Structures are given as C-alpha cells and as structure tokens.
Amino acid sequence: MSISGKGAREQVELRDGTLPWTRSCYVCGVDNPRGLHLRSRLEGGRVVLEYTTRSEDAGYAGIVHGGLLATLLDEVMTWAAIVRQRRLCVAGEMSIRLKAPVPTGEKIRVEGFVVRGGKRLVVTGGRVTNADGRVAAEAEGKYVPMSEGGEYCFSDFVRDPAALAPEEILGEDGDVNG
Numbered sequence: 729m730s731i732s733g734k735g736a737r738e739q740v741e742l743r744d745g746t747l748p749w750t751r752s753c754y755v756c757g758v759d760n761p762r763g764l765h766l767r768s769r770l771e772g773g774r775v776v777l778e779y780t781t782r783s784e785d786a787g788y789a790g791i792v793h794g795g796l797l798a799t800l801l802d803e804v805m806t807w808a809a810i811v812r813q814r815r816l817c818v819a820g821e822m823s824i825r826l827k828a829p830v831p832t833g834e835k836i837r838v839e840g841f842v843v844r845g846g847k848r849l850v851v852t853g854g855r856v857t858n859a860d861g862r863v864a865a866e867a868e869g870k871y872v873p874m875s876e877g878g879e880y881c882f883s884d885f886v887r888d889p890a891a892l893a894p895e896e897i898l899g900e901d902g903d904v905n906g
Contacts, residue, residue: 742897744771745892747891748885748888748892748893749767749768750881775807777837779800781836790832791831797824797856797864798822800856801824801838801867802869805840808841808850812842812850813850815873818872822869827864827866835859838855839857840852841853849871850870851870852868853868854869
C-alpha cells in the first residue's frame with residue numbers, strides 16, 4: 729500500500745477499510761452537533777470519503793463554498809499523513825486550486841494520498857471529483873507529526889468493530905507522539 733508507515737516504526741501495510749472516527753471532529757465527529765458525521769476509508773492506497781453536498785454548504789446560492797471543499801480535502805490528506813507516519817499529524821500548510829464549481833446536492837468523491845514523506849514532514853495531495861469524474865478541486869498539503877497533545881486526541885477516537893482500530897494504525901500502545 730502506498731501510504732503505509734515506515735521510518736522509526738516497522739512498515740506495516742494496512743488493509744482497506746473504514747478509518748476510525750472521533751467524538752469531536754467537525755468532519756467525522758459523532759458528538760459534534762454541527763458536524764458532517766462522515767466516514768473516511770482506505771481504498772487501494774488512498775484515503776477516500778464520499779459526500780452529497782447540501783444547500784447549507786453553499787457560498788453563493790447553489791454552489792458549495794470553497795472552504796468546505798478545503799475542509800474535506802484537509803480531512804483525507806491528514807489521514808493519508810497519519811497512515812504514512814503511523815502517528816497523529818496536523819496540517820502545517822495547505823494550498824487548494826478550485827477548478828470548477830460544485831453544485832449543492834451533488835455527490836462528490838474526495839481523495840487524499842501521499843506524494844512524499846520523511847520523518848518530520850509528509851507532503852500529500854488531494855482531489856475532489858464529481859459524479860461524472862470531473863476534477864473540481866486539487867490540493868497539496870504539508871503535514872507534521874504531533875509532538876504534544878496526542879494523548880488527548882487518541883482518547884477522542886470511537887472504537888467500533890465496523891472500523892480499523894486506532895491501535896492498528898498508530899500501534900498497540902497508542903503511542904501517538906512517537
């Protein structure tokens with residue numbers, strides 16, 4: 729798998745499947761009352777999520793706000809970095825190119841993948857495509873492993889048999905800080 733972790737941790741390929749979710753995250757958090765409650769998954773070496781946009785997602789009437797597309801891209805690119813590093817990661821920098829408007833009410837596919845990775849920095853790519861495969865947005869991000877606060881983040885994960893266990897991604901001990 730192209731986004732498997734390596735470096736200080738043993739390289740282990742993860743199986744395709746639903747990634748864990750949290751309680752608080754805006755994108756995946758089950759307890760976030762204003763959140764999207766989405767689920768990302770590993771699929772053929774990429775992190776993928778699908779979403780049918782809503783009228784509430786509009787910037788201009790009938791067109792999805794670019795900030796929401798950036799949020800969804802950040803979600804999948806963060807997960808791509810986490811899987812690659814086998815550590816929780818956060819965005820250090822992100823750029824997005826909006827190529828075509830996304831109408832509200834349209835189903836989109838959001839993908840994230842690793843472009844290159846080192847011990848302290850993972851460069852990721854991402855794209856949003858609509859139902860007919862047209863690319864609506866592309867992004868690149870630079871992600872860094874968390875150095876502090878990871879224990880709290882790890883405890884925010886929901887354990888569910890329908891998803892890969894956080895320990896499967898981050899290690900048996902949940903050592904999120906390396």
